[in-house]
Amino acid sequence: MRRALLLAALLALATVRAGATVVLRDDGGHTHRLAAPPQRIVSLLPSLTESVCALGACDRLVGVDRYANWPEAVNRLPRLGGLEDAQVERIVALRPDVVLAARSARVVDRLRGLGLAVVVLDSETHADVRRTLQGLAQLLGRPEAGDRLWAAIEADLHAAAARVPAGWRGRRVYFEVASDPYAAGAASFIGQTLDRLGLGNVVPAAQGPFPKLNPEAVVRARPDVVMASARALRDMPGRPGWDGLAALQPVAGRPGRACGFEPAVYELVIRPGPRMGEAAHAIAACLAGLPPAP
Known part of the structure; x- marks a missing residue:
């Protein structure tokens, strides 16, 4: 009797899982209908890879792009190229239930033409990140996990601001x-x-999320603080006119009012995903270590 009850329970669970249809509309306007949450996932964007793992489904990843490096477990997965040169044949050979990509990935149409489900998700704003996390959680069959993860990010943002x-x-x-x-x-x-974090921005919202600027415009804007990768920050004084930026001038024998983030921290800050709260703490930590604002 005990074995019979256990078998019945397992069959019922399998039936529920098999019937757990997933419906998701992606950022490209495509509506995806999957018979069940995907168990084999290829992710072609580091932030999406991080999000899948933060939602508790890292074990479902079977391949990632060349830049994915967090969490440590993804470093053991096949590397499948990037936005411009994703390796189509290798992706197809992995038999993914779904491929996660940015809209700008050149390979999207080709993969769809080969019959793969390609979910495109872009995150340029906080609202986008929240929507992406909730959409992925729904796709993974863990809808409640998206809200929990966003609540944790919000808590970190609040703590970092303090x-x-x-x-x-x-x-x-x-x-x-x-x-x-x-x-x-x-x-x-x-x-x-x-x-x-209570800071302003020399680039107004009307110019878009990530505009290309005239270098002279940056000089004219006279930012109170400059933030960039450590490498870029080291090169800035050599740009025409930038050596006069007050934020780049040494103060009392210490580095200027600038945050040069080393590679691991810089990646953290520029990736729109589950570590966005940690990124806020990294920025706050840099500001706390700078000379006082003028």
Whole structure:
């Protein structure tokens, strides 16, 4: 009798799982209907890889893009290229139930043409990140996990804001995401994190999330603090006119009012995903270590 009851329970659980249809509309306007939550996932964007793992489904990943590096477990997975050069044949050979990608990935249409379910998700703002996490949680069959993860991010944002020295509140930041230069504007998820920390932005929301700027415009904006990768920050004084930026000048023999993030921390800050609260703490920690605001 005990064996019969156990078998019946297992059959009932299998029936529930098999019938757990998943319906999700992605950021490209495609509606996906899956007979069950996917068990084999390829992720072609580091932030999406991190999100899948943070939602408790890292074991379902069978392949990732070349830049994915968190959590440590993903470093053992096959590397399948990037936005411009994803390796189609290797992706198909992995027999994924679903492929996660950005809309800008060149491979999306080709993979769909080969019959794969490709879910495209983009996150440029905090609202986008929340929607992406909730959508992935739904896709994974764990809808409640998305809300829990977002609540944890919110708690970290609130705690990080409390760490920012009062003298830096309201000060304007230039946050560089590429040396062309491209900046994180007020409309971006980075800009919104800065806002939550009580900081301003030299790039108004009207210019879009990540606009390319005229280098002279940055000089004219006279940011109170500059944030970038450590490498980019080291190169900035060599740009025409940038050696005069007050934020880059040494203060009392110490580095200027600038945050140069080392690679691991910089990746943390520029990825829109489950570690966004940690990123806020990294920014707050840098500000707390700077000379007082002028």
